[in-house]
Amino acid sequence: MNIFSTLKRYYSYYQNLKGLDRNSYFLTVNTRITDDLGAMQGHKLIPLIRDSLEYAEKNIIKEKDIKNSFLLNIFPGEHYRILSGLIKTIKPKKILDIGTHTGMSARIMLDYSDQKTEIKTIDLIKWNQFKDTHLCNEDFQIRKFSQELIDLSDKSTFKEYSALFNDVDIIFTDGPKDGKFEYDFLENLNSLKLDKKQSYLIIDDIRFLNMVKLWRNILSPKLDITSFGHFCGTGLVDISEGLQINKKIFENNIRQNLKRNVIN
Numbered sequence: 534m535n536i537f538s539t540l541k542r543y544y545s546y547y548q549n550l551k552g553l554d555r556n557s558y559f560l561t562v563n564t565r566i567t568d569d570l571g572a573m574q575g576h577k578l579i580p581l582i583r584d585s586l587e588y589a590e591k592n593i594i595k596e597k598d599i600k601n602s603f604l605l606n607i608f609p610g611e612h613y614r615i616l617s618g619l620i621k622t623i624k625p626k627k628i629l630d631i632g633t634h635t636g637m638s639a640r641i642m643l644d645y646s647d648q649k650t651e652i653k654t655i656d657l658i659k660w661n662q663f664k665d666t667h668l669c670n671e672d673f674q675i676r677k678f679s680q681e682l683i684d685l686s687d688k689s690t691f692k693e694y695s696a697l698f699n700d701v702d703i704i705f706t707d708g709p710k711d712g713k714f715e716y717d718f719l720e721n722l723n724s725l726k727l728d729k730k731q732s733y734l735i736i737d738d739i740r741f742l743n744m745v746k747l748w749r750n751i752l753s754p755k756l757d758i759t760s761f762g763h764f765c766g767t768g769l770v771d772i773s774e775g776l777q778i779n780k781k782i783f784e785n786n787i788r789q790n791l792k793r794n795v796i797n
């Protein structure tokens with residue numbers, strides 16, 4: 534990424550921040566213990582995070598001679614080592630990776646899961662279009678590994694692909710964080726009747742200002758594990774009973790986005 538595209542990215546983030554409602558700023562602070570009901574049930578996740586952390590601390594990930602590969606071992610600071618620990622501890626049979634990009638999260642999923650684990654990675658852009666990819670053709674041939682080019686924030690696409698969520702153990706979402714995708718996707722996920730089994734949702738960048746409202750309005754048991762994950766925020770949610778959210782807030786967000794799009 535060159536200086537101009539970096540500046541462009543921050544400028545567009547700044548523009549998004551300007552459009553946020555004042556609540557997003559207020560929500561960065563908890564003023565009462567009952568402010569965040571999902572977090573109050575987060576103690577359930579402590580044994581999982583304890584075991585994952587023990588693994589992640591000692592685990593040195595093999596880096597590739599590719600740009601940004603060094604990020605795999607930035608710990609704390611990046612989420613790849615804790616992701617390796619979570620995968621080793623949960624022992625998932627099926628993982629969904631939302632946001633393929635250069636395949637760093639998918640690489641961890643491939644390298645730390647069982648050979649029989651099914652992994653689906655989702656993006657709008659094909660994996661081999663990213664020149665610094667951590668993936669290769671062989672990954673798709675020797676493992677139950679595939680990519681879908683779909684937008685799960687779209688209601689009808691989500692419905693069409695809802696079988697992706699059957700029996701899923703881990704969903705890792707690391708999409709655009711544009712103040713829209715994640716809200717729509719989680720609203721879609723909330724509407725789905727997930728199989729009753731131990732399963733987890735990992736959300737990247739929960740400390741982004743446009744993600745704070747989303748994180749605060751997740752009512753399922755959850756832990757903010759930012760100190761062991763990505764410096765922009767990492768959230769771990771127990772979705773064994775489905776994903777519970779404060780629907781009103783999510784619907785309002787969608788309405789606000791529609792209004793903004795009309796004004797723009």
Ligand SMILES: C[S@@+](CC[C@H](N)C(=O)[O-])C[C@H]1O[C@@H](n2cnc3c(N)ncnc32)[C@H](O)[C@@H]1O
Pocket residue numbers: 631632633634635636637638639655656657658683684685686707708709714
């Ligand atoms: C931050 S990157 C993902 C990084 C990746 N998980 C890793 O560890 O290397 C975000 C990705 O989300 C993709 N994306 C953007 N909008 C999307 C959408 N609506 N559905 C799926 N993926 C999307 C982008 O193309 C980009 O590749």
